[in-house]
Amino acid sequence: MRFVDEFRDAETARALAARIASLCEPGRHYKFMEVCGGHTHTIYKHGLEDYLPEAVALVHGPGCPVCVIPMGRLDDAIAIAERPDVIMTTFGDMMRVPGGRGSFFDSKANGADIRMVYSPLDSLKIARQNPDRQVVFMAIGFETTAPSTAMTVLRAKAEGIENFSIFCNHVTIIPAIKAILDSPDLRLDGFLGPGHVSTVIGCRPYEFIPALHGKPLVCAGFEPLDILASVAMLLEQLAQGRAEVENQYTRVVPWNGNPKALQVINEVMELRPYFEWRGLGFISHSALKVRDSYAAYDAEARFPVPGVRVADPKACQCGEVLKGVIKPWECKVFGTACTPETPIGTCMVSSEGACAAYYNFGRFTRERVRVAIGP
Amino acid sequence: MCLGIPGEVVELYPDRPDLAKVDVSGVRRAINIGLLEGEEVGPGDWVLIHVGFALSKIDEEEAAAALSFLEGIGQAYDDELAALAESRID
Numbered sequence: 001m002r003f004v005d006e007f008r009d010a011e012t013a014r015a016l017a018a019r020i021a022s023l024c025e026p027g028r029h030y031k032f033m034e035v036c037g038g039h040t041h042t043i044y045k046h047g048l049e050d051y052l053p054e055a056v057a058l059v060h061g062p063g064c065p066v067c068v069i070p071m072g073r074l075d076d077a078i079a080i081a082e083r084p085d086v087i088m089t090t091f092g093d094m095m096r097v098p099g100g101r102g103s104f105f106d107s108k109a110n111g112a113d114i115r116m117v118y119s120p121l122d123s124l125k126i127a128r129q130n131p132d133r134q135v136v137f138m139a140i141g142f143e144t145t146a147p148s149t150a151m152t153v154l155r156a157k158a159e160g161i162e163n164f165s166i167f168c169n170h171v172t173i174i175p176a177i178k179a180i181l182d183s184p185d186l187r188l189d190g191f192l193g194p195g196h197v198s199t200v201i202g203c204r205p206y207e208f209i210p211a212l213h214g215k216p217l218v219c220a221g222f223e224p225l226d227i228l229a230s231v232a233m234l235l236e237q238l239a240q241g242r243a244e245v246e247n248q249y250t251r252v253v254p255w256n257g258n259p260k261a262l263q264v265i266n267e268v269m270e271l272r273p274y275f276e277w278r279g280l281g282f283i284s285h286s287a288l289k290v291r292d293s294y295a296a297y298d299a300e301a302r303f304p305v306p307g308v309r310v311a312d313p314k315a316c317q318c319g320e321v322l323k324g325v326i327k328p329w330e331c332k333v334f335g336t337a338c339t340p341e342t343p344i345g346t347c348m349v350s351s352e353g354a355c356a357a358y359y360n361f362g363r364f365t366r367e368r369v370r371v372a373i374g375p
Numbered sequence: 376m377c378l379g380i381p382g383e384v385v386e387l388y389p390d391r392p393d394l395a396k397v398d399v400s401g402v403r404r405a406i407n408i409g410l411l412e413g414e415e416v417g418p419g420d421w422v423l424i425h426v427g428f429a430l431s432k433i434d435e436e437e438a439a440a441a442l443s444f445l446e447g448i449g450q451a452y453d454d455e456l457a458a459l460a461e462s463r464i465d
Contacts, residue, residue, distance in 0.1 A: 119427025251438035
């Protein structure tokens with residue numbers, strides 16, 4: 001596959017591993033946080049941690065927009081889905097996320113009309129084809145996905161479609177990163193910036209990280225070589241005493257982001273005063289809601305929702321995993337009570353969750369296998 | 376899952392300027408290119424696709440630059456290794 005295969009070359013990976021090792025100051029340990037669920041996935045799938053020296057640790061952050069949805073909010077979505085007049089449409093990875101009383105999958109098994117879609121446009125098509133039903137799109141994701149949801153609402157308005165609405169759970173990345181930096185639990189040396197969020201917001205919003213916290217951020221692509229190159233760039237900055245925002249993913253990420261995407265988000269949505277994030281608690285101005293001018297497309301305006309806050313199960317340590325305080329295998333229920341088939345928390349359910357990534361790619365060994373660098 | 380994947384534009388729709396047909400590893404589908412408003416998008420261009428929308432054009436020059444940077448590291452490594460192999464200090 002073009003633009004993919006070239007960035008997976010094993011020889012180059014070994015060369016990058018050697019470069020990374022040579023950039024490490026003897027005796028110093030480095031902890032870099034990768035914020036994006038897609039990065040977590042790539043790192044585990046390709047075993048990239050085996051290409052890193054012991055001195056470099058990658059910590060997973062709250063970059064999985066499915067994982068950060070609190071259980072109570074999912075219960076609200078299920079309440080809407082279980083209405084007989086509603087067809088609920090959602091991305092596949094939401095199907096098994098457990099709320100307080102079960103998941104979309106469980107509700108579907110009990111007769112609710114819940115359908116998996118690839119795109120919000122597929123959801124709009126279902127609305128066109130079912131004019132006598134109310135079609136609701138479960139809108140989740142960071143700024144990567146918000147523009148697509150917004151474009152779909154604009155399309156619904158342009159076509160005069162009246163039976164379509166969104167249950168908006170879009171979240172924004174900067175407040176999450178701020179919450180991590182303000183957390184006393186973690187001491188990080190730098191960040192691997194989210195690649196696809198940055199195609200929308202650009203690289204400027206991260207400038208507060210070096211400016212206020214003195215830490216470098218490298219906006220990273222999703223192929224193995226992108227990630228290794230980005231780690232090398234972070235180490236280079238630290239070795240040179242620099243802290244800046246750099247863009248490794250230049251083939252896709254424009255420094256100034258996508259103005260049209262930002263404009264459509266702003267047209268249809270606005271920031272909520274606060275929103276609860278699983279594991280991080282309430283964060284102000286961290287999530288989006290539908291503007292009053294588009295209330296006709298807001299499922300929260302159209303349907304009553306319980307709005308009850310549900311505490312995470314006692315055994316669940318998703319919060320700590322999302323903040324990078326513990327690794328997946330350090331969670332007491334990882335792999336035993338909590339597995340992809342019987343998930344207790346969202347980190348295990350979502351394909352972008354750290355626990356699922358770790359579990360699915362068979363990394364049960366606690367020891368890191370050292371890759372021989374060189375022949 | 377909400378991945379962003381690269382795809383090649385193969386066809387435009389004259390009556391729907393906001394859509395384009397893309398080829399992703401042989402799978403051909405229509406996607407919405409409305410977020411690339413203001414940019415020229417035509418057959419042969421590569422775009423990053425996410426939940427049915429093109430988010431960004433893939434800049435071929437930048438991709439080539441990134442690759443040659445990576446290859447450079449590979450070459451530098453090979454050169455270093457070759458130099459070490461030539462060394463006889465004992």
